[in-house]
Amino acid sequence: MRVTIRDVARQAGVSPATVSRVLNRPELVDEQTRERVRQAMAELDFHPSAIARGLSVRRTDTIGLIVPGITDLFFNELYAGIEQAAARHGRKVLMYNTENNAHRVLDAFSFLKQHEVDGILYTSALVDEDFDPLLSRIGIPVVLALTESTAKTPLPAFKVDERRAVFDAIAYLVARGHRRIGFLGARLPNEITGQQRYEGYLQAVRYFGLETGDTFVEYGNYRMESGYQAMRRLLERQSELRLTAVAAVSDEMAMGAIRCLADHGLRVPDDISVMGFDDLRVTAMITPRLTTVAQPFREIGARAVERLVELMEQPEMASAQQGVYYLPHQIVERESVRALL
Amino acid sequence: MRVTIRDVARQAGVSPATVSRVLNRPELVDEQTRERVRQAMAELDFHPSAIARGLSVRRTDTIGLIVPGITDLFFNELYAGIEQAAARHGRKVLMYNTENNAHRVLDAFSFLKQHEVDGILYTSALVDEDFDPLLSRIGIPVVLALTESTAKTPLPAFKVDERRAVFDAIAYLVARGHRRIGFLGARLPNEITGQQRYEGYLQAVRYFGLETGDTFVEYGNYRMESGYQAMRRLLERQSELRLTAVAAVSDEMAMGAIRCLADHGLRVPDDISVMGFDDLRVTAMITPRLTTVAQPFREIGARAVERLVELMEQPEMASAQQGVYYLPHQIVERESVRALL
DNA sequence: CTGAAAGCGCTAACAG
DNA sequence: CTGTTAGCGCTTTCAG
Numbered sequence: 001m002r003v004t005i006r007d008v009a010r011q012a013g014v015s016p017a018t019v020s021r022v023l024n025r026p027e028l029v030d031e032q033t034r035e036r037v038r039q040a041m042a043e044l045d046f047h048p049s050a051i052a053r054g055l056s057v058r059r060t061d062t063i064g065l066i067v068p069g070i071t072d073l074f075f076n077e078l079y080a081g082i083e084q085a086a087a088r089h090g091r092k093v094l095m096y097n098t099e100n101n102a103h104r105v106l107d108a109f110s111f112l113k114q115h116e117v118d119g120i121l122y123t124s125a126l127v128d129e130d131f132d133p134l135l136s137r138i139g140i141p142v143v144l145a146l147t148e149s150t151a152k153t154p155l156p157a158f159k160v161d162e163r164r165a166v167f168d169a170i171a172y173l174v175a176r177g178h179r180r181i182g183f184l185g186a187r188l189p190n191e192i193t194g195q196q197r198y199e200g201y202l203q204a205v206r207y208f209g210l211e212t213g214d215t216f217v218e219y220g221n222y223r224m225e226s227g228y229q230a231m232r233r234l235l236e237r238q239s240e241l242r243l244t245a246v247a248a249v250s251d252e253m254a255m256g257a258i259r260c261l262a263d264h265g266l267r268v269p270d271d272i273s274v275m276g277f278d279d280l281r282v283t284a285m286i287t288p289r290l291t292t293v294a295q296p297f298r299e300i301g302a303r304a305v306e307r308l309v310e311l312m313e314q315p316e317m318a319s320a321q322q323g324v325y326y327l328p329h330q331i332v333e334r335e336s337v338r339a340l341l
Numbered sequence: 342m343r344v345t346i347r348d349v350a351r352q353a354g355v356s357p358a359t360v361s362r363v364l365n366r367p368e369l370v371d372e373q374t375r376e377r378v379r380q381a382m383a384e385l386d387f388h389p390s391a392i393a394r395g396l397s398v399r400r401t402d403t404i405g406l407i408v409p410g411i412t413d414l415f416f417n418e419l420y421a422g423i424e425q426a427a428a429r430h431g432r433k434v435l436m437y438n439t440e441n442n443a444h445r446v447l448d449a450f451s452f453l454k455q456h457e458v459d460g461i462l463y464t465s466a467l468v469d470e471d472f473d474p475l476l477s478r479i480g481i482p483v484v485l486a487l488t489e490s491t492a493k494t495p496l497p498a499f500k501v502d503e504r505r506a507v508f509d510a511i512a513y514l515v516a517r518g519h520r521r522i523g524f525l526g527a528r529l530p531n532e533i534t535g536q537q538r539y540e541g542y543l544q545a546v547r548y549f550g551l552e553t554g555d556t557f558v559e560y561g562n563y564r565m566e567s568g569y570q571a572m573r574r575l576l577e578r579q580s581e582l583r584l585t586a587v588a589a590v591s592d593e594m595a596m597g598a599i600r601c602l603a604d605h606g607l608r609v610p611d612d613i614s615v616m617g618f619d620d621l622r623v624t625a626m627i628t629p630r631l632t633t634v635a636q637p638f639r640e641i642g643a644r645a646v647e648r649l650v651e652l653m654e655q656p657e658m659a660s661a662q663q664g665v666y667y668l669p670h671q672i673v674e675r676e677s678v679r680a681l682l
Numbered sequence: 683c684t685g686a687a688a689g690c691g692c693t694a695a696c697a698g
Numbered sequence: 699c700t701g702t703t704a705g706c707g708c709t710t711t712c713a714g
Contacts, residue, residue, distance in 0.1 A: 015685045047454040052707035113388040259626045285600045393691030
């Protein structure tokens with residue numbers, strides 16, 4: 001049988017209410033009694049039921065986290081930022097993984113509602129008009145990370161400026177003499193980032209007057225294997241393309257591309273330069289070390305949590321806090337890009 | 342205000358109990374009423390409170406997961422296995438990250454007790470005698486993954502046979518003519534795996550009569566950076582050691598070692614062979630592709646969850662199910678090991 | 683400073 | 699097949 005607050009009360013010779021007080025507002029309890037109660041708790045190995053408490057106070061101090069998949073390599077960094085920030089604010093996180101399955105996002109919200117989380121952090125996947133009915137009656141704050149909302153209901157969002165980040169990546173290549181630059185993009189249902197990064201590429205291409213066209217770009221799904229395949233398709237046209245560099249929308253895809261290049265006897269960066277995106281921990285270790293644009297994952301996670309906590313504490317603020325907040329990206333220069341003479 | 346079962350009852354013109362029935366045992370409810378209730382639920386956007394239910398049935402269908410850190414690259418694979426298996430059995434998982442902080446494991450258990458999880462899955466870190474008092478009054482089943490128990494209370498555990506796995510790795514190197522083999526080990530407080538892997542190395546060294554000694558081994562903490570540093574220390578003695586191969590206790594450390602070797606102008610596997618451990622997804626992409634011993638992370642996670650679910654359903658079985666269950670490891674042959682002529 | 687009592691939302695007998 | 703009732707363990711007025 002579970003040890004309850006009543007057991008502790010009996011053991012300490014006080015009422016349940018007093019036990020509750022030493023748990024929540026110890027300063028209201030006489031020092032002596034407080035100690036007696038604490039001791040009883042220890043003796044009985046009492047663990048107050050967070051779930052009974054939740055029922056009673058109608059608040060669980062829990063953040064619901066919706067992620068599209070957990071085997072992406074960037075996930076860990078994001079999660080670390082989220083969890084630390086949550087802990088800092090005395091919140092725990094309940095994660096729901098949709099496995100990139102669009103229809104599971106309904107489940108996700110329902111699941112989190114059922115568990116009475118006090119707020120929801122939605123990551124990576126797009127929030128579009130389909131969410132409006134959902135959002136209008138959700139009743140708890142929702143904050144976005146690594147994505148944004150195109151729904152009528154705007155939502156606070158934390159991410160890098162995807163277009164500019166890719167633009168900067170291309171500019172970096174251009175500054176090193178590259179003019180024939182391939183693009184390893186990503187296209188996923190319910191996702192906006194791939195599109196925005198592609199736009200960044202296009203903008204740069206136009207701005208710098210580079211060669212381009214559909215034949216310069218191939219798509220994947222952010223994962224290594226897809227980067228490999230996309231690069232292979234580009235390579236099939238390499239005799240016409242004469243790419244000197246290729247920019248990928250993720251480090252995973254860049255790593256796949258490098259693998260593919262190596263398998264075709266091409267060296268990076270000697271024969272072709274490769275630029276990544278994300279700055280995964282591992283990219284500093286591989287050969288060649290990957291030049292990439294870093295996303296501040298941990299900070300994005302932390303900021304999103306902090307905004308969420310604010311909203312949980314003062315829901316009135318909701319309307320004031322809805323824009324997309326861009327966190328700074330940064331080019332980290334390593335070895336996978338070569339300057340053309 | 343939250344929509345409750347009473348609201349639905351009123352709307353459907355039935356009693357709360359009936360609503361509860363359509364939620365839990367719909368077959369007990371007349372088809373007509375059932376439909377009426379379902380419709381009321383939809384109209385009101387009703388989400389039954391899992392927390393109120395939990396309080397009432399004294400069961401949350403939740404598995405508590407304790408992990409020592411989430412930024413290790415193997416974590417994702419393990420977690421994927423755990424989550425899928427949990428979902429398959431209608432359980433959710435509540436994760437607690439101790440950040441390798443030994444004293445936080447007490448918090449972990451306390452936290453999970455408070456949240457009334459029905460069972461606990463403890464991963465990676467050792468369970469020693471210090472846990473006995475805890476375990477003796479925990480009151481819910483505990484299962485281990487990627488670790489084992491040296492406590493008086495034995496606990497079911499799922500992992501590979503660490504000693505044999507490393508033995509096999511060394512044997513693989515020996516079969517390819519290597520006799521001067523360095524070892525990149527790991528030593529972490531509250532951890533047993535590193536020790537066991539070291540023993541596997543020693544056994545192999547003895548079995549095959551290899552050169553060895555303290556100077557052949559350096560330690561890290563499983564992470565890439567530590568692999569880099571450990572390799573660097575080995576390299577300082579390389580003129581005496583004349584290592585032709587080095588075996589690491591993790592792919593991360595192996596990758597760090599390869600990086601270190603490259604930084605010192607040594608090529609893998611031409612100048613020195615490197616063997617990893619884990620078979621991370623990324624190791625098939627890097628150059629050179631890593632030869633390693635694969636751990637079946639997903640299956641380990643899945644099996645651990647399944648045992649846990651069994652125990653949650655029939656706690657009497659506890660005493661019958663306590664051994665360490667070894668899942669098969671496997672050597673994955675790739676490019677980082679060269680056969681000496 | 684402390685206790686009694688009501689209630690959070692749901693389920694589980696027990697009647698009917 | 700359905701309703702009534704009594705909790706699950708905790709918090710929170712309201713008295714004292």
